[in-house]
Amino acid sequence: MTAPRLALNDGRSIPQLGFGLWQVPVGTTAETTATALRLGYRLVDGAAIYGNEAGQGEGIRRSGLPRDDVFVTTKVWNSEQGFDKTLRAAEASLKRLGLDHVDLLLIHWPCPRKDLYLDTWRALVRLRDEGRALSIGVSNFQDPQLTRIIAETGVTPAVNQVEINPRLQQPSLRAFHARHGIVTQSWTPLGQGRSFATAPVQAAAKRTGRSPAQVILRWHIQIGASVIPRSTREAGLRENLDLFDFALSEAEMTAIATLDEGLRCGPDPARFEMD
Ligand code: NAD
Numbered sequence: 122m123t124a125p126r127l128a129l130n131d132g133r134s135i136p137q138l139g140f141g142l143w144q145v146p147v148g149t150t151a152e153t154t155a156t157a158l159r160l161g162y163r164l165v166d167g168a169a170i171y172g173n174e175a176g177q178g179e180g181i182r183r184s185g186l187p188r189d190d191v192f193v194t195t196k197v198w199n200s201e202q203g204f205d206k207t208l209r210a211a212e213a214s215l216k217r218l219g220l221d222h223v224d225l226l227l228i229h230w231p232c233p234r235k236d237l238y239l240d241t242w243r244a245l246v247r248l249r250d251e252g253r254a255l256s257i258g259v260s261n262f263q264d265p266q267l268t269r270i271i272a273e274t275g276v277t278p279a280v281n282q283v284e285i286n287p288r289l290q291q292p293s294l295r296a297f298h299a300r301h302g303i304v305t306q307s308w309t310p311l312g313q314g315r316s317f318a319t320a321p322v323q324a325a326a327k328r329t330g331r332s333p334a335q336v337i338l339r340w341h342i343q344i345g346a347s348v349i350p351r352s353t354r355e356a357g358l359r360e361n362l363d364l365f366d367f368a369l370s371e372a373e374m375t376a377i378a379t380l381d382e383g384l385r386c387g388p389d390p391a392r393f394e395m396d
Contacts, residue, residue: 123136123161123163124136124137124138124139124161124162124163124164124362124364124365125137125365127304127345127347129256129279129280129304130277130279130301130302130303130304131256131279133224133255133256133279135164135192135224135225135256135279135280135304135306135347136162136163136164136192136347137342137346137347137348138162138164138338138342138347138348138349138361138362138364139162139163139164139165139166139192139194139347139348139349140157140162140164140165140166140349140350140351140352140358140361141166141308141349141350141351142154142165142166142167142168142171142173142176142177142351143168143171143351144171144351145171145173145176145351145353146173146353147172147173147175147176148176149176149353150173150175150176150177150179150180151175151176151177151179151180151183152180152183153176153180153353153358154176154177154179154180154181154183154184155180155181155183155184156355156358157180157358158180158181158184158186158191159184159185160355160358160359160362161362162358162362163190163191163192164191164192164194164347164349165177165180165181165191165192165193165194166194166282166349167193167194167195167196167218168195168196168198168227168229169195169196169197169198169201169210169213169214169217169229170196170198170229174195174214174217174218175217175218175219177193177195177218178217178218178219178220179219181193181220182219188220191224192224192225193218193220193223193224193225194223194224194225194226194227195214195218195223195225195226195227196226196227196228196229196260197210197211197214197226197227197228197229197241197245198210198229198396199229199230199232199235199394199395199396200396202228202232202235202237202238202240202241203237203240203241203244204240204241204243204244205244207240207241207244207245207248208244208247208248211226211244211245211248211253211254212253214226215253221253222252222253222254222255223253223254223255224254224255224256225254225255225256225257225258225279225280226245226248226249226253226254226256226257226258227257227258227259227260227280227282228241228242228245228258228259228260228262229260229261230260230261230390230393230394231259231261231262231263231266231390232393232394233266233391233394234394235394238259238262238266238270239269239270239273239274242257242259242270242274242276242278243274245257246274246276256279256280257276257278257279258278258279258280258281258282258303258304259278259280259281259282260281260282260283260308261281261282261283261284261390261393262278262281262283262390263294263390263391264293264294264297267281267297267301267303271301277301277302277303278303279303279304280303280304280305280306280347281294281298281303281304281305281306282306282307282308282349283305283306283307283308283390284307284308284309284385284386284387285305285307285308285309285310285341285346286307286309286310286311286312286315286316286337286386287312287316287319287322287337287340287377287380287381288312288315288316288380288381288382288383288384288386289312289381289382289383289384289385289386290344290378290380290381291305292381295344295346304346304347305344305345305346305347306346306347306348306349307341307346307347307348307349308349308387309386309387310337310338310341310348310349310350311334311337311338311350312337312386313386314333314334315386316333316337316377316380317333317334317337318333319380320376321373321376321377321379321380322336322337322377322380324373324376325369325373325376325377328373329367329369331367332360334350334360334361335360335361335363335364336369336373336377337377338350338361338364339364339367339368339369340369340374340377342364342365343368343369343374344374
């Protein structure tokens with residue numbers, strides 16, 4: 122079944138489920154992408170720093186799907202922040218992808234100490250106005266940076282892609298997103314499997330006859346997020362797509378909400394500045 126779409130605040134929409142290309146080997150990215158698209162995925166989440174944008178683009182062409190049926194995301198890396206550098210980085214990404222536009226361009230990390238994210242955001246606005254990115258957003262931004270770019274440019278990001286999983290549910294950031302019409306997109310949605318064995322996940326898996334991974338991905342769907350799990354195995358890709366013919370009950374959602382410990386798998390965005 123094809124995933125439902127979420128409305129973006131710029132009039133466009135985004136599939137609620139996609140697949141991620143982080144750490145997908147360069148040599149197999151095209152085949153993994155084509156396989157995922159043939160199975161029914163319609164969103165491919167990539168980034169310049171993943172080093173596999175050429176395979177991402179090639180996989181889209183190999184899938185045989187019309188370009189407009191695939192939602193393509195890439196991201197501007199930290200070392201490319203700043204107005205002119207970002208314009209150049211986006212053109213380089215498009216060249217590697219072999220595309221004339223992406224559906225979503227994100228600032229990968231805010232890097233608050235570099236303090237270039239505002240100029241970087243202005244470049245994304247320019248790229249959107251020029252049609253090189255149909256929608257623009259950010260990743261790993263927190264309230265202060267979101268507030269600042271909205272106040273300074275009047276342009277609200279369509280998406281904030283952040284780490285969300287049962288152990289790190291980010292309720293206050295998600296409430297900020299809801300107030301501003303920003304779609305939350307969950308990265309590392311499976312949380313390195315750390316919640317698979319918990320009682321709420323096991324109980325929901327037993328009742329629904331689904332795997333712990335499917336229960337957790339379904340939880341992301343029901344909190345209203347867009348979610349981008351990664352699997353390089355065809356069986357895993359199939360499993361992670363199979364989320365739309367069952368639902369978690371309110372009691373199961375409430376039980377999973379108790380798993381929030383505020384613990385990250387990835388880096389703290391307030392401090393992460395790696396080039
Ligand atoms: P993920 O939560 O998708 O987990 C991937 C791991 O879980 C892999 O080891 C995979 O083999 C395993 N897995 C996948 N499906 C499974 C299943 N059904 N059952 C059991 N195990 C399963 O983690 P991720 O790759 O870190 O995140 C997903 C995507 O998010 C990335 O590929 C990337 O596109 C994006 N991402 C973005 C950022 C960012 O800063 N914006 C950071 C990290 C990841």
